[in-house]
Amino acid sequence: MIVAERKPFDEIVEMVAPYKKVLVLGCGSCVTVCLTGGERQAEILASQLRLAGRKKGLDLSVDFDCITRQCDREFTENLKFDPAEYDAVLSLACGVGVGFMSGVLPDTPVLPALNTTFYGAGVAEGVWEEYCHGCGDCVLAWTGGICPIARCSKSLINGACGGTNDGKCEVSQDMDCGWHLIYKRLQELGRLDELRKMRPPRDWSKNRSGGVRRLSREEMAEIAQESAE
């Protein structure tokens, strides 16, 4: 899932300050799971903004709403409020939701209330960790299911650097060394041969270096066309 955290409140206030009527819009998917962007968080942020507006003497009215996903057009039909009637939408979705809703609402600015941080999973109560970078060329088959691109601070592909220290990364004592995890896992699986293989320089064109990425499934487009006919 996509993990995000709320922006500092002052930054949010500064963002909405130019607008009089704001709709705080929650997203019911990933960011609800990591407790940053769901309906409850939309409600809380809306009341915090009303309070702050009153305190600063701003002419600000705030409503809140929430849809299942802000990255899919079909769910926008479930909006209880019409965003077109607002000066701005303050989205509690990840960057995908903010970007997608900006396209859905051509006349209304959509502002991000969250910083989208990573693709991750919950590893303990209230703790999420990064697992994937969406690099476009998955290596998990030979790294014991632990991603060196996401979980090595340097995204190295041929093993740990000299900064590995008692299983931790040189960046921080709180950060596991990704290659230490991979080594331990491959050892357990009896697959250290995978660590011994030479890994040539990566093709980063499949990552962001290739420009904006897109997936098109022709068969889906055909099916849609057929059912329309």
Next chain:
Amino acid sequence: MNEPVSKLQEILDAGQFAVTGEIGPPKGTNVEPALHEAQQYLEGRVAAVNVTDIQTAVMRLGSMAVCHLLLDRGVEPVFQMVCRDRNRLALESDLLSAYTLGIRNVLALTGDHVAMGDHREAKCVFDLDSVGLLEAMARLEAGTDLGRDAKGNPNQLDGVPKFFKGCCVTPCADEVEPQIIKLEKKATAGAQFVQTQAVYDPAAFEKFMNQIQHVKVPVLVGIVLLKSAGMAKYMNRSVPGVQVPDAIVQRLTDAPKEDRAKVSVEIAAELIRAMKPMCQGAHLMTLGWDHCVPDIIQQAELA
């Protein structure tokens, strides 16, 4: 055997014990003191002088420029290259540039993370890793590069470099097997010499050297001059894969202030004498105390 391209390679090829030194470029343009130190204390005493590449991610004058200035003064450099700051285009281009400036020894390193340095908001590159950088060098030496032309064929170079290619290893890492596996890969990728992270435990080093007997690449043991007990403790606390034994820390603690440099030199020289039979050379990292190098070399009976 290939014709040596540098004095360092010639010495190692001849089976002689090679000593290298190291200098760090300044933060700023005042390059004269570092060059002066290298000329006064290292020239004629060491086979080559490493020049660090934005070491510990603290922004400094470039390694290539200092390597070139050393060559102008008759000092053979080892051009350190890290993968942190340049993508493969820039690395390959700098390798060609270095070659045209007369630089032959190149040490391929991963590089410390930007989080370690003084530009913590910088973007890390790490397009290649240290194995990939060695592969890039081998590719250039073969007359091509890491890219492809429009037809998918390797690009052909107009003029081909030849390097003496080095790499690094941490012999006293808490987990040594992954270090050895990566060293094997570096050797496969073309590494011709190894300069190690600092070693203070000859017994551990001997064990390590026995474990890498199958890697047919000369090893220069890394000696970092311990300037004080505080520095030794700091290294134990903060430098991965470096363990200064208590006995050494104690000797530094007990040394009166005026004798501290003397004791530092003695410790370094003893370590070299102990490890000389196990390896092919020593890499002296004196961290600005270059004036100690002549004494270290003399006391280590290398002169």
